[in-house]
Amino acid sequence: MFVGKELETVKKKLIHYFSQNKCEGNADMKNLLGGKGANLAEMCNIGIPVPPGFTISTSACQNYYQDHGLSDDLCNEIKKYMATLENDIGCKFGDPNNPLLVSIRSGSVNSMPGMLDTILNVGLNDETVIGLAKKSGDRFAYDSYCRFIMMYSNVVLQLDHHLFQSVIDNKQQQNGVKCLADLDIGVLKEIVNDFKKIVYEKTRKHFPQDVEEQLLSSINAVFASWQNDRAISYRKIHNISENLGTAVNVQAMVFGNLNNNSATGVIFTRNPSTGEKRRFGEFLINAQGEDVVSGVYTPMPVNGERENTMERLMPSIYQELCEICRKLEVHYKDMQDIEFTVQNGKLWILQTRSGKRTAEATVRIIVDMVNEGTITKEEGILRINPKTLDNLLHPVLDLKGDQKVVGKGLPASPGVASGHVVFNANNAEIAAGQGKKVILVRSETSPEDINGMNAASGIMTARGGMTSHAAVVTRGMGKPCICSVSGLYIDKDENFFSIGDTKVNKDEPITINGGTGEVMLGILPTISPELSQEFKTIINWIDEIKTIKVRANADTPKDAKIAKEFGAEGIGLCRTEHMFFTSDRIEFIQKLIIADDEVERENALSKLEKMQKSDFKEIFSIIKGREVTIRLLDPPLHEFLPNNQSAIEKIAKSLNKSIESVKNKIAQLSEKNPMLGHRGCRLAISHPEIYGMQVRAIFSAVSELKKEEKVEIKPEIMIPFIMNEKEFVLICELVRKEAENFDVSYLIGTMIELPRAALIADKLAKHAEFFSFGTNDLTQTTMGLSRDDSVNFLDSYKESNIFENDPFEVLDTEGVGELIEIAIERGKRTQKEIKLGICGEHGADPKSIEFLIKSEVDYVSCSPYRVPIAKLVAAQFSIKSQCAR
Known part of the structure; x- marks a missing residue:
């Protein structure tokens, strides 16, 4: 040093x-x-x-x-x-x-x-x-x-x-x-x-x-x-x-193309696809390094069962290379990607670096190296990129489905992807920009294809080995890739490809399995992956180290099950309106909204209450006593109403009303700016019976489950879109009045999603037992941005260095973050023990989580599939903080 x-x-x-x-x-x-x-x-x-x-x-x-x-x-x-x-x-x-x-x-x-x-x-x-x-x-x-x-x-x-x-x-x-x-x-x-x-x-x-x-x-x-x-x-x-x-x-220069006693190649000290502790590589005799990685030639394996391996053709060089692999891995304490050249029987090493690997390989290598005593748990956790865990949660092929395998190649990067066939990077970008999933099919990829490779769901090539450009780059991206597909012919005009007798036209769908190298016709069904024992081991290490809780945003029993499987420590956001959006339920809330008299309204409320109670009961049973934060109805009422002629006719008929009257009701409820309109707690001020129904459903579910399963449940009831202390007091009174009819414990709190709520947090904390920061809406209302429409100009803002990141992906700490810190400081001034959490999309972003931990929130909440990522970031922050002391 x-x-x-x-x-x-x-x-x-x-x-x-x-x-x-x-x-x-x-x-x-x-x-x-x-x-x-x-x-x-x-x-x-x-x-x-x-x-x-x-x-x-x-x-x-x-x-x-x-x-x-x-x-x-x-x-x-x-x-x-x-x-x-x-x-x-x-x-x-x-x-x-x-x-x-x-x-x-x-x-x-x-x-x-x-x-x-x-x-x-x-x-x-x-x-x-x-x-x-x-x-x-x-x-x-x-x-x-x-x-x-x-x-x-x-x-x-x-x-x-x-x-x-x-x-x-x-x-x-x-x-x-x-x-x-x-x-x-x-x-x-x-x-x-x-x-x-x-x-x-x-x-x-x-x-x-x-x-x-x-x-x-x-x-x-x-x-x-x-x-x-x-x-x-x-x-x-x-x-x-x-x-x-x-x-x-x-x-x-050293020359792998000097003669037949010369060669060039790439070797990984462990398998970059599986993480297996076995050397993995490819080489070419009488060639230069670019020949191996370009994808133009299909190289031979360094070791294995085949006759044409380096292990058999150049045994003494192979043994020397193996010893260098061992020495470099021990020295760097990580799996190495090594480029080598043999010049007339003399071995030279041209480069070593930490090898790019799949998510599966990453976790296996870390667990193995910790068990071998090469690295500590903390060192292993710090090495994991949050995207790595995200890739592990990608769906896998459902083997029960019909699969017509039409070709096979080298399984260069695992994972399953379905998409429409494109033949060049530009078309891949265009199609992906239109929301289309595509598979990029090329003779071989080159660095110029990077944007198309990023846009595509998967890559398939006619040439190239397991260390070709396509293989290395896709493994780094966490995308499936198949190289050297046997018999793959690509039409020179890029209108179709064929494998044997099978012809697939441009824009037709295929599915590729990068784990097996199989190419299949059509869009095939996938299922959630089975998580490896190594993954579970790493999550256990993370749970030992992190200091903040990670909950999940889960709105249905199905979501709650996934959240529990991924280790969520409770539910930080249950959006009750999502329980109504299924086809067999939507009509009941539509009837509630359109109803003209008390009898119709009471009938609709009764049916909705039974549905919600059933869902809450199942969610509470799945979570088994862990904390569940339930947000009462938030969106504007018009979002539930039909927006096409056939749906309007159907609801009119079921209510025995004229089509015209239904249309009038829809027009009456429509708003010019619904984001800032009649929604959230404002609905409860205008229609207290809706929140009353939801609270009864929650408390009755708790009471029944308490008797049936002897489970203690303390739901956290969250009031959305508060901007005024008086409106919050009114709704708290509504909740407490309903609670008098049940023997239940509960917390009541609010979602901080408006700047004014953050600024009057000291007043709200007199009545709230918790705050949850809804950073999606807090970003919109603080910055005057729509997350749906601002996509049209955010790229320009990033290119002009006005924004470093999309503020809906990475928390704006200067503005939105400042409001969060103000709300925490003022809330704690009134109520020192107030519980603090976040339930916006920023709950799984690494930079945002670090800011929130520093701000001393008690938990973050994110989608079920991102729970492991949030846990990892929290653990990494704890390790870094310990090292800094």
């Missing part, structure tokens, strides 16, 4: 060298060297065979954008470090007889697989290729030259990759081979000449022969790739800061 002036010196230093003999960095310098550079340095420090090189820091990237290019001082520093590298390797950059070639790779602080640019074999030109051929063979030299011209032209000269790939495809087809490595030297020389012609035709300049120009323009291009479209999209998707920048790693 660096301290004081030494640390300042390190920060000012823009380039850091790494080799077995001299290393100027370590793993703690990730923010400066990027993830790749920090890990290359760290591996050198612990004796891992890493090709030497140097890292140009993220500070240099920030300077690059300020100066609009590479400064002269930086260029001079790069030349000095190249001289050091030449001395280390014993080759000279640009030397026609003994050329040094380098790779130029990006290295952001956060892993961004495939989003930033890489250029290999920099330093090749018409002279050095001859020298390389004399040293290592013609076929190898010109294979490398082909690759360099294609990659440099695409990344630096911004020419379409397919211009060059189509030349290779044609030559392979003409010569009856499947890959570049199988073409003879004469054909490779033809490809080099064809490539140079393309460059001249498109740029009116010859392909650069000056190796220094190649080097500096490649570094420039990698820095520039920080702001390419796919990188910007990826950062938005994964909430990565724009200000970090990328480092650039200049490293001596």
Whole structure:
């Protein structure tokens, strides 16, 4: 670790060298060297065979954008470090007889697989290729030259990759081979000449022969790739800061395409799909690294039962690789994703990083590593991204349904997704924007597809292995993916795909199972997943550590069961109006609203009371004595009324009323701004019989269950939309009057969802035993935003940096949060022991939960499926708080 002036010196230093003999960095310098550079340095420090090189820091990237290019001082520093590298390797950059070639790779602080640019074999030109051929063979030299011209032209000269790939495809087809490595030297020389012609035709300049120009323009291009479209999209998707920048790693080339005793590959120290403690990887003989991850080739497994594995074909190298895997996992205390190259029988490690993995693998690896004594429970919990637990709760295929399996590929990322077929990223975005679920079907994905991949529900490719771009990115997104689907043919005009005799047109629905690799026709039914023992173990650890309760928003017995299964510590919001929305109940509340006389109204109220009592009784029985907060009727009455002709006719007939009179009643109840209209407690002031009915249903359910099951239940009755102390007093009196007829205990409180309620919290607390903050409506009324309509302009606000986040997803702590803190302070001033909770959608957002814990609320409440996420965030906050003390 660096301290004081030494640390300042390190920060000012823009380039850091790494080799077995001299290393100027370590793993703690990730923010400066990027993830790749920090890990290359760290591996050198612990004796891992890493090709030497140097890292140009993220500070240099920030300077690059300020100066609009590479400064002269930086260029001079790069030349000095190249001289050091030449001395280390014993080759000279640009030397026609003994050329040094380098790779130029990006290295952001956060892993961004495939989003930033890489250029290999920099330093090749018409002279050095001859020298390389004399040293290592013609076929190898010109294979490398082909690759360099294609990659440099695409990344630096911004020419379409397919211009060059189509030349290779044609030559392979003409010569009856499947890959570049199988073409003879004469054909490779033809490809080099064809490539140079393309460059001249498109740029009116010859392909650069000056190796220094190649080097500096490649570094420039990698820095520039920080702001390419796919990188910007990826950062938005994964909430990565724009200000970090990328480092650039200049490293001596080692060649997996030298001969048949050479190879390149990727290996994970544990299975990234299942978490099983078994090495998992892929490799290609006589190839370069991009061949494995691009998806163009289907690689071979590193180990396993097949004959063509590294374990069998290169046994001594495999054993050395396994020992390095063990050493790196022990050192980093996490599953590692390792890129390697074998050059003529010598193993080199090009990169290690914490491997992207599925949600299932995440929890299994953490539990295993805690049990192995590698990490503590607290360390394991801190490693879990809240989205990971969310992904674990995704539905799985219902095996009882009819399934027609039409194809199978590699199960690259688990999960089940159904959607309509699209063939390009742009169409995926458009369809998803229209609310359509889609499956993106491609020959292989590339980094340019990132927005479409994010929009799609699942991905299917014709090519690529388990470590291809499609596989790695979808695992990080928690989406299902199938690669290398056998026999998959995609129409060149993107109108259909076929697998064998089965043809599926664009926009037709399919289902993919990323856990089995199966492709099925149609939209298939799914069911809730069975949670693994590892998941339950982690939740138990979380419950031991967190200091705040997590309840669920549950409106029906079905919701209450799900909430209990996911570990909810009670119900924080039961929206009673949701009990009326089923088709067999809606007519009764409609009759109540439309009724003209007392008899009709009493009849409708009686039926509704029985329904509500039945639901409350079942919910109380499921929750078994845990706290249940019941919000009395909240929405405007017109929301329950029919809005189409056939429904109006039906309700008119059932009430023996004219269609015209029903229409008049609907018109009478309609409001210009119902959000701020006749709703919530205002209904109880106008129609006290509705709240009276609901309170009787609650208390009678409690009384009956108390006798039948000997269960003590203390319901929390919540009055919504309060803005005035007097209205709250009136409704409290109504509740207490009804309670006189029952032997029950209960709490009464209010939902703070209007700014005025927050400001008069000291007055409300004289009558309330709890506050629950309804942050959805409090956000709307504080900020003057509609969560339904503001979607039309919120993106513009985020792009203009007016909002950092959507305020309906992440709590606005400056405005809405300030009102919450005012209400808590004033409420506690009146009643020190008042219970405090939150029941808005912010109850499962990590940033919002941290703010609420600091504000000293007693519980948060969220949808049942997000209970584990809220628990995790609460536990992580507790751990961080302990560490900070």
